[in-house]
Amino acid sequence: MGILENKARARLFYKYLSTVYDQVNPFIWNEEMRTEALSLLEFPADEEPMVLDVGCGTGFGTEGLLEHVDTVYALDQSEHQLEKAYAKLGKRGPVRFHRGDAERLPFATNTFDIIWSSGSIEYWPDPVRALREFRRVLVPGGQVLVVGPNTPENLVAKTLADAMMLFYDEYEADRMFKTAGFEEVKHKFMGPNYDPDIAITTIARAPE
């Protein structure tokens, strides 16, 4: 397990990274990628869906979701990342912020139509546990979309990456999502021009 797949260490890491996150982030996760990922979700036209962003950080994914819905619930375990998000989106504006853990969501069963999580799964010590928790708070047939880092092909880069955090391919993503009880599991690779397969996005549905 990578050194950052530990909640306390990830919190400490983001205490410092939060100060430069919005400057560094666009090199690996940019607006074009976010638009591509958002296009994989189905936003119902007739009613406002309940949407949750897990590991919202400074609110980059949340801002994309707000292009499709009026209100987003957003959760992160880092108070430092959340402070940055409040500064951009307002503490009590269109986003209902919560500080909490992806593995223990403070929401009732069958609450959300859509759960989005970008760039956070790689820090979770037990991703299947968190995905089971997503399934619990999703309504039957609800959609989940998770953007994670793709496994590097180069052995040295892979060894270094694995020492830091979780990297996975589509086979491991399939295993994790299906073990957590999701259906219709599909994957898409995306990335900036210089590395078009840097990220793996998985989309799936909770059983009806």
Ligand SMILES: C[S@@+](CC[C@H](N)C(=O)[O-])C[C@H]1O[C@@H](n2cnc3c(N)ncnc32)[C@H](O)[C@@H]1O
């Ligand atoms: C790379 S940032 C992604 C932020 C944002 N989603 C985006 O798209 O830019 C990862 C975020 O996941 C959060 N995180 C890591 N582990 C978490 C956990 N167990 N529960 C909730 N948030 C977590 C971190 O605090 C950090 O803000």
